[in-house]
Amino acid sequence: MGLLRRTEGGVVHSLLIAIAIIASIGISYRTKINTGLLAIVFAYLIGVFVLGMKPAAVTALWPVPIFFTILAVTLFFSVAIENGTLEKISQRMLYRSRGLGWGLAVVFFVTAIVMAGLGAGFYAVMVFLAPAALVICAQVKIEPLLAGLGVIVGAQVGSNLMTSLNGIIYRGLFEKLGYSQSRSFGISFAIFIAYLVLTALVVVGLTLYYRRKAISRGEETRRGQMEVTEPEPFDFKQRVTIVLIGVFLLLALVPSILHVLFGKVDLFGTWASNIDPPLLSVVLAVVAMLLGAADSHRVIARVPWNILIMISGMGMLIQVAVAAGTIRQIANWLGGGHVPTYLVPVVLALVAAVITAFSSYIGVTAPALFPIVPTLAAVTHLNPTLLFVCATIGGLSMAISPYSEGGAMVMGFSPEGQQDAMYRKELTVGLPVMGGSALVASLILTLVFH
Template identity: 40%
Template sequence: MTLLILMALALSIGLGYITKINIGFFTIVFAYLIGCFGMGLKPAEVIELWPVKIFFIILSVTLFYNFALANGALEKLASHLLYKCRRFPQFLPLAIFLASTVIAGLGAGFYTVLAFMAPITLLLCKKTNMSMIIGGMAVNYGALAGANFMTSQSGIIFRSLMENVGINAQTSFSYSLGIFVVTLIIPVVVLGLYTFWNRNSNSIFIEDQKPEGFDLKQKKSLFLIVLMMSIVLIFPILHLLFPEAQTISFLNSKVDIAFIAIIFSLISLLMKLADEKKVIALVPWGTLIMICGVGMLIALGVKLGIITILSEWLANNVPIWLIPFLLCLISAIMSVFSSTLGVVAPTLFPIVPALALASGLNPLVLFICIIVGAQSSAISPFSSGGSLIMASAPADVDKSQLFNQLLFKAVPIGMTAALIALLILKFVM
């Protein structure tokens, strides 16, 4: 059964890639067939494996942030951030990274930011003579780093996955903060080195055209986003600073980002900040199906003890110092062909507590290894990030050349930077 579940997961990823059908549909079918006919579970027991908590959190948070997407507030924010860089064109890669990070950190999420920032970025590359590979890396890195923020889409998913394997909410918040910081520093260093190397180059040119100002609805949306982030972040931070304060501990235990997001969604609806149907349509239903579908299959593996078996094998057969690097490479290879949120994190996060216990390694380091590794190759044209960049390329761009540059230039750069970062992290933590 253990081998069958692993084969089903691998087959689901392969079929999803070949057929272009959401992987979640395949994993749900395999979960039903293996659970009911292989493990003797009742259909109702298999249905209960659907990760309701993760589903509700992603649904509620993305629903709220979609108001700022629907009324154009986030897109206009990106234009203003890029405009600020017009007098320093050599810093354009860092400006694109910053704009993508801020917008993704405000809750737009990785896929959404890439969907509307990648076309803008590649057009900027064409107009300003900037390398499309550097532009693609900048927007991809920014969307990933910003989405990893504790209250943004990826950060929330990471925290939920951690809590599903027994890590308490306060610790999961700290771990997700660590992931965000590391995935923010790596691209700043990589893009900073590129900027320094090309500091005397005059090849990049930015047009001096100021974007339009924010309208009233857009200002209200941005204000509500900042307010919600403040409410959600202030209590965990205060609890870290004052762990003995009972009032803060009580409030921290009751403040839930999913319910806060629903409240702010209702406020946004009452303020008529965007059309309700458009906001609901922007919910990433495909991502939800993929994450929850894979989660059902992984939950079957947990029932069989596959997580413990895999963790003990790694701890007993691989030198302890090599485990973080091996985990990073496994994540990177998986992410070349699949999604970090939909496949890599739901598959590998469950093994971390047992692996940390068996090897004595810090769980935070292992979580960071998984995400840093997965996101180092997320720009692959076979993965979601790279495919979106390929789809966003202008019509007159040589797609085959861009494909080769993404796969054989951007991915190796990302993986090398990830391994160097983990080597440094090993001496720090």
């Protein structure tokens, strides 16, 4: 029997879990210890010694489906990173876009979408593209914040694609909450479109603003000085990888789309249910290795084990919160008249933004907030897709925060002597613009789709 099991219930338990989540994020931020490891510690202590769960029951909370999904998808697309396929694709896009001047910010945005959408993942895109974007924009005298922001949000948009890493994780979380495969695909698609439109408007809007500001100062971009050499042709390994990526996108996307459009056709439903993106990723990864497209040891080494531990550990703690009734209490509070119904999605976006400003949306915020949505939707009679979308755009909008991974990486890639200036711009321009845009978008979406 747990130490506090006889207390009046869930309030104390919920408070302890809230403190545990905040402590996991705070300690990780200060010490750089993986958030997931800290979450596992709190899940064990609270689950066993407070809630009276058996240790085996806590261990069973390890989210095997999500863990396998990330492992499988990153394994396959690490082939494309290891043999230089994604790098070559991005180089070709940049080469063909040389001389665009202020339009380069949009080019970096689109390039990041393509790279992440092809499976590179947020971090790989940031490491490869952000330094190049900052250097090129410095050459042509374009605001460096535009370059950094374009790469960050582009990488997020691409990762949100239904067949890319974030999109597959979203679908796994939705299915775990009881939504069907087709419904999960539809919600993930809504997230992709909403964030694509929002970020495109922000990038284009800031580009026009800074261009007008430069013109008013009499400054012009040095378009002819962008140094981008023509990339070499794709080699055999890269051509094989491109074909396999095409096969993956075809098999992963087409069945789900046909099932959504023609739900009454049993063939499409069977096809969609049998084509599992994670398992398909493993199959294609093995095919790539057998064809010599990449070294298996190097590919496995590129799997983001830190992210896997972070997401899985936080998932365990969130499941302890579910067992304690914390998720239901939060949903009941938001839907219990404390917040006007039309502002609930905005508040949800704000909560997601605050959490993600100091942590990872995929690893921390989404696993924490998504379980709230079904109950919150039932209480408020709001569309659950709307709530998922608002939570996601609110959380992802904080990637430009200098305290988050994306903003910190852009600062780190900035030339010496300009890092403090980038910090101030992220804090005073990027963060308010992205956060404010997400909240306004959430309100508009609520008024239109509630």
